[in-house]
Amino acid sequence: MFIPSHITGFFKVTRHENLLKTGSTGAGITLNKGVTTKLINGSGNVYFNDEKIDLCPSNDVIKYLDLKGKLKHDILYNSDFPLGCGMGTSGCCALGSAHELKNAYDLKFTENNELLTELELLKISHKSEVRCNTGLGDVIAQHTKGFVIRKGPGFPINVESIKINNLNDYYVLVDIFGKKETDTIINNSEWVEKINATSDELLGKLLNKPTLENFMELSYYFAKNTGLASDEVLELCSDLKFTVGASQAMLGNALFCICKKEELNDALSILSKPVVCKIYC
Ligand SMILES: Nc1ncnc2c1ncn2[C@@H]1O[C@H](COP(=O)(O)OP(=O)(O)O)[C@@H](O)[C@H]1O
Numbered sequence: 001m002f003i004p005s006h007i008t009g010f011f012k013v014t015r016h017e018n019l020l021k022t023g024s025t026g027a028g029i030t031l032n033k034g035v036t037t038k039l040i041n042g043s044g045n046v047y048f049n050d051e052k053i054d055l056c057p058s059n060d061v062i063k064y065l066d067l068k069g070k071l072k073h074d075i076l077y078n079s080d081f082p083l084g085c086g087m088g089t090s091g092c093c094a095l096g097s098a099h100e101l102k103n104a105y106d107l108k109f110t111e112n113n114e115l116l117t118e119l120e121l122l123k124i125s126h127k128s129e130v131r132c133n134t135g136l137g138d139v140i141a142q143h144t145k146g147f148v149i150r151k152g153p154g155f156p157i158n159v160e161s162i163k164i165n166n167l168n169d170y171y172v173l174v175d176i177f178g179k180k181e182t183d184t185i186i187n188n189s190e191w192v193e194k195i196n197a198t199s200d201e202l203l204g205k206l207l208n209k210p211t212l213e214n215f216m217e218l219s220y221y222f223a224k225n226t227g228l229a230s231d232e233v234l235e236l237c238s239d240l241k242f243t244v245g246a247s248q249a250m251l252g253n254a255l256f257c258i259c260k261k262e263e264l265n266d267a268l269s270i271l272s273k274p275v276v277c278k279i280y281c
């Protein structure tokens, strides 16, 4: 199953003792690149682009589905982007394995004897991401798809999916410089204070004018004013001012830029290893 990558532009953290009520508000876009999950005969090993890894959210999904120690399959993730670069890759892995495992093991009920619907699979994926500190809102956006504004944290889902006119005119360029593990930021109270103070008014501003241009402007403001963006990324963003907008992908050491067809070649010439994507709805 394919799950799209998700880039967050800005976000605000809400913590709660209930993992389902923990999450983020904010905004982002899903991409036509992401992770394809497959199961093959095996014994519960997890492979990410052919490398055997021990991935916290995947382990949690297995545990929540009550399959720990019972798997007769290995999980294979084929990913367009690395883990830990702000592309919501860990969320792709959680969501992809939840769906594939449910189907392969014909699972019908949750641990609380609720019907194991798509919504319950999403909740399991969200709980796994939150518990592992690898994501707060990615899987909800990946489930919704497109240009997604998350108006409430976690569940019940409270999102607005923004229709983009002339969707085909837009490209998303991603340039990855390195890793920034999400847990080092969202587990640090000083960072969270800065993040929440900076993003406080941004959601309302985007809801008042929900355009891609405004999304990118607010994302750049967030990246710069939280101090999360590196000087390298900020400098490149200034060079990309002729596009719809550019900012840092949250939470990663990566730049993303939305541009129109006529801006594409100039934008590409500025970036070092750009991956060209489309918004995936
Ligand atoms: N080579 C690896 N082996 C095992 N786990 C990894 C590896 N690289 C990254 N991870 C884990 O993947 C997760 C990445 O999560 P996160 O930082 O939220 O990135 P993303 O933006 O991809 O969601 C972290 O739990 C990190 O420890």
Ligand SMILES: CC(C)(COP(=O)(O)O)[C@@H](O)C(=O)O
Binding pocket: 006, 008, 010, 011, 023, 024, 026, 084, 085, 086, 087, 088, 089, 090, 091, 134, 135, 136, 137, 138, 182, 186, 250, 251, 252
């Ligand atoms: C920004 C982040 C908290 C982490 O995103 P990533 O690093 O891609 O896992 C995301 O989950 C969100 O809630 O918006």
